[in-house]
Structure formats: structure tokens, C-alpha cells
Amino acid sequence: MHHPVVHPNVPKTKGPYSQVTRLDQLLFVSGQASTDPTTGDVIAGSFDVQTRQAFENPSAALRAAGSGLEHVVKTTSGPAAAGRRLSRLRLSALHVFV
Numbered sequence: 001m002h003h004p005v006v007h008p009n010v011p012k013t014k015g016p017y018s019q020v021t022r023l024d025q026l027l028f029v030s031g032q033a034s035t036d037p038t039t040g041d042v043i044a045g046s047f048d049v050q051t052r053q054a055f056e057n058p059s060a061a062l063r064a065a066g067s068g069l070e071h072v073v074k075t076t077s078g079p080a081a082a083g084r085r086l087s088r089l090r091l092s093a094l095h096v097f098v
Contacts, residue, residue, distance in 0.1 A: 002022065004018035013030070
């Protein structure tokens with residue numbers, strides 16, 4: 001049986017889904033945006049600032065579930081990362097995961 005993980009440092013969802021769901025020893029983290037966990041609003045700032053927040057949100061979600069980014073197996077970026085910004089997104093991810 002799966003169980004949602006709820007924590008104040010994890011942004012609330014805007015839909016009928018959980019940010020993090022635990023199934024046995026696996027954690028599934030839903031898509032994350034550059035939202036402020038306290039207000040739910042997209043943060044102001046440059047692409048790089050928003051990208052850092054978009055990585056901080058799943059990091060906080062994983063920490064709330066007792067895990068961390070070091071255990072991430074796969075990530076997927078959506079259309080917002082297309083074009084010339086994709087290389088900047090990859091660079092940000094490199095700083096997060098390496």
C-alpha cells in the first residue's frame with residue numbers, strides 16, 4: 001500500500017496528488033516547480049534562481065521522507081527546459097547531483 005508524505009517544507013499540490021508517495025522502500029516524487037513552500041507561489045527571479053528552487057523542492061520532499069537526492073535514480077525535465085535553457089538546467093543539475 002502506498003502512503004503520501006506530508007511536511008511543511010514541501011510545497012502543497014495544486015491538484016489531487018501527493019508530492020511524495022512511499023511504496024515500501026521506494027519514494028516517488030511528483031513534478032516540481034519553482035514554488036515557495038510557504039506561499040505556493042512561483043518565486044520571482046532569474047531562470048537560474050527558479051531552477052535552484054525547483055531542485056530544492058524535491059530535495060526537501062525527500063528529506064521529509066527520510067531520504068535525499070543522493071538516492072535519486074532518475075529525473076525527467078519537461079518542455080519548460082527546452083531550447084537554450086536546457087544547457088543551463090543541466091549545469092544546475094550537475095551542481096545538485098554531483
